Amino acid sequence: MSAVATSGRTSAAGRKSSGPRKSKLGWNVLGLLVFAIAGFPVYWMLNTAIKPSKDAIDSDPSLFPTGFTLDNFRRALDIADFWGPVGRSLIVSLSVVVIGIVVGMLAALAISRFAFRGRKAVIVGILAVQMVPLVAMIIPIFLLLNDLGQYDKLSGLIITYLTFILPFTVWTLRGFIVNIPKELEEAAMVDGCSRTGAFIRVVFPLLAPGMVATSVYAFIQAWNEYLYALMLLSQQNQTATVWLGNFTTKHGTEYAPMMAGSTMMAVPIVVLFLLVQRKMAAGLTAGAVKG
Amino acid sequence: MSAADTTTPAKVPPPRQAPPPAVAEAPRAKRTSGAAAAPWALLAPCLLILALVLGYPLARLVTLSFQKFGQSQLWGFQPAESVGFDNFAHVLSDSEFWAVVVRTVLFAGGAVVFTMVVGMLIALLLQRVSGWVKTLINIVLVASWGMPIIVATTVFKWLFDSDYGVFNALLSKLPGVDMIGHNWFASGTQGLSVIMLLVVWGAVPFVVITLSAGLTQVPAELEEAARLDGAGAWGVFRHVTLPILKPIIVMLTTLSVIWDMGVFPQVFVMRGGHPEAEFQLLTTYSYDRAFVVNDYAQGSAIAVLTVLLLLGVVAVYMRQMLQIGEVE
Numbered sequence: 360m361s362a363v364a365t366s367g368r369t370s371a372a373g374r375k376s377s378g379p380r381k382s383k384l385g386w387n388v389l390g391l392l393v394f395a396i397a398g399f400p401v402y403w404m405l406n407t408a409i410k411p412s413k414d415a416i417d418s419d420p421s422l423f424p425t426g427f428t429l430d431n432f433r434r435a436l437d438i439a440d441f442w443g444p445v446g447r448s449l450i451v452s453l454s455v456v457v458i459g460i461v462v463g464m465l466a467a468l469a470i471s472r473f474a475f476r477g478r479k480a481v482i483v484g485i486l487a488v489q490m491v492p493l494v495a496m497i498i499p500i501f502l503l504l505n506d507l508g509q510y511d512k513l514s515g516l517i518i519t520y521l522t523f524i525l526p527f528t529v530w531t532l533r534g535f536i537v538n539i540p541k542e543l544e545e546a547a548m549v550d551g552c553s554r555t556g557a558f559i560r561v562v563f564p565l566l567a568p569g570m571v572a573t574s575v576y577a578f579i580q581a582w583n584e585y586l587y588a589l590m591l592l593s594q595q596n597q598t599a600t601v602w603l604g605n606f607t608t609k610h611g612t613e614y615a616p617m618m619a620g621s622t623m624m625a626v627p628i629v630v631l632f633l634l635v636q637r638k639m640a641a642g643l644t645a646g647a648v649k650g
Numbered sequence: 651m652s653a654a655d656t657t658t659p660a661k662v663p664p665p666r667q668a669p670p671p672a673v674a675e676a677p678r679a680k681r682t683s684g685a686a687a688a689p690w691a692l693l694a695p696c697l698l699i700l701a702l703v704l705g706y707p708l709a710r711l712v713t714l715s716f717q718k719f720g721q722s723q724l725w726g727f728q729p730a731e732s733v734g735f736d737n738f739a740h741v742l743s744d745s746e747f748w749a750v751v752v753r754t755v756l757f758a759g760g761a762v763v764f765t766m767v768v769g770m771l772i773a774l775l776l777q778r779v780s781g782w783v784k785t786l787i788n789i790v791l792v793a794s795w796g797m798p799i800i801v802a803t804t805v806f807k808w809l810f811d812s813d814y815g816v817f818n819a820l821l822s823k824l825p826g827v828d829m830i831g832h833n834w835f836a837s838g839t840q841g842l843s844v845i846m847l848l849v850v851w852g853a854v855p856f857v858v859i860t861l862s863a864g865l866t867q868v869p870a871e872l873e874e875a876a877r878l879d880g881a882g883a884w885g886v887f888r889h890v891t892l893p894i895l896k897p898i899i900v901m902l903t904t905l906s907v908i909w910d911m912g913v914f915p916q917v918f919v920m921r922g923g924h925p926e927a928e929f930q931l932l933t934t935y936s937y938d939r940a941f942v943v944n945d946y947a948q949g950s951a952i953a954v955l956t957v958l959l960l961l962g963v964v965a966v967y968m969r970q971m972l973q974i975g976e977v978e
Contacts (some may be wrong), residue, residue, distance in 0.1 A: 379707075383778070383779065383780055385780045386778040386783075387779050387780055387783045389775060389779075389785070390775055390776075390779035390780075390783040390784070390787055391783060392774065393772055393787055394786045394787050394790050396788045397787070397791060397794060397851070398790035398793070398794070400794070400802065400805050400806065400809060400851065401790070401793050401794060401797065401805075403805065403808070403809060403816055404801075404805045404808075407808065416812060416814050416815070417814060418813060418818075418819060418830050418831075419819050419822075420814070420819055421877075422816075423738065423940070458699075460862050462696050462699060463694045463696065465692040465693070465695060465696065466692060466693050466695075466696035466697075468692055469688075469689040469692035469693045470689075470693075473688060473689035473692075473768070475686060475689045475690070476686075476688070476966045479972075480692065481693060481697075482972070483972070484700075485700075486967075486968055486971055486972075487936075487964065487968065488700065488890065490705050490908055490955070490960065490964045491704075491708065492911065492933065492953075492956065492960070493912065493937065493951070493955060494912060494933040494936065494937060495711065495916075495933075495954075495956055495957055496704075496707050496708070496711065496953075497937065497940075497955035498711065498714065498936075498940045498946055498950050499706075499707035499708070499710035499711045499950070500703075500707050500708065500712060500720070502714075502724070502946070503706065503710065503822055504705055505724070518699075518702070519703060521699055521700075521703050522700075522703045522704050523695060525662065525699060525700060526700070529696060566722070571782035579796070582737075582798070583798040583799060585799065585800045585915045585919075586914055586915060586918075589898075590941070603800055603801065603804055604919070604923075607922060608953075612807075614808050614811065614814065617804060617808070618804075618808060621801045621804050621805060622800060623734065623941055624800075624801050625796075625797050625798060625801045627753070628796060628798055628868045629792075629793050629797060630798040632792065632795065632796030633792055633793070633796065636792050636796070648786070
């Protein structure tokens, strides 16, 4: 922890001499500038969504809200069925999460708690498959689902999403498991628990927060996926991300309702993300720096 | 993962303790593992699913790239026949392909450099601002990180709209500038710059948050010592901070290269599902060959070449990750 960062955190509690505070002013102004620029796209989405749509179509728009209306949201819900795509996205994402967590947990246990021949190869494999760009896979996946009769079926999309969710859950859960001391399990086993019993009574409760975070993160990834959803489902079966494309027709784009639709899509996801982000950021880089 | 993580927000994760020596672990783990079949039984469902949804399509991708496979093969009117290296020869001798490769490398390279530099600057800035400014920036960063890519792309499309976009309006406020009606997507260079900005905007938060966590592990005494020895701010950064952060930076850079080479929805949605020739990156180009021109074999060949291009970068990443795995 550097001295500067520490003083920033404690400054609210105990005021310091005016020297460092004065030199902070410049940094704070710069910080607020970063805040304004980085936050502007989100602000502009919300601002456009709630302002009357006639004010949105203005070549010199006011930077501040000009009024408050829910008309854009109403229009967004009208333009194409919203709840159908949301329901389908929910089915797909939740199924993917359940399968991904259960199967991923078993595999994560194997590579983090067992020493066996071929362990390293499995780890390399799981890391390697995460590196294959999804787009590269779209052609064979499309042909595979076509052959299996799973094209335009939610079940087909669920299987497909496991290509990127499963390696992710395995690797992340592994990160959480290795942080639980083995000694705890061993103590339980000395006290008479079976290996399974030790896992259920000792490891599982400690792992629960990490599992929740991984599930939420996997859910968000599945929910946000666009390319496969677009390619593997027809118009009638579209999911929430593809739904957002309905605002652009050959007559042009209805921007104000589109921003309302974007808001409806983004707000729940961003809130979920805020809840688990810190835990995930720590998990992703666990061990990257040797302490 | 320690309990400290779940406490107050806007704090970075605590530094990790030095892991226990791994040497002592191995024999004990072997003793408790019981039957050698146990780990494989646990792995079986995972490996089975991955073989179906990843292994098979990957193998299919490679075989496809050596076949003739178009519309008539898709519908089963004609069997797919092997054509050897024809697809690759065709793709590699196509000047358009090379233009796309150069464009993709420039785009991804620019986005990675931009992301890492901006991310590092913001992470350093976060150490110097007051607590409340830090909280504000963190909230904004996490919000933009959490935005679904498709929503972020839609929002940027609106920001840069030629007639009613706020960006043109703001630029026109500058004296002597009239950008109202300027179409950012008329030229590939400008349009891809906007898309690069979108990619960087979405990628910076992860970099900042990870680097911030790393910066807390730079010992203050080391920086102090360097300062006492007469090093300026740049000298301290160059000779103390940077070497300590190196493993994180390498990991972030390789991940960024992999992600930025795989950019697809941003270009695809920005251009309304039909990117023009000067907007094509390797990903969209492969998609275009397969699903627009209906030459699945050539699309696959391009995808295979993309993966090969990425392999070098992936090797660096894997080495880094395996080192982490070793320690644990």
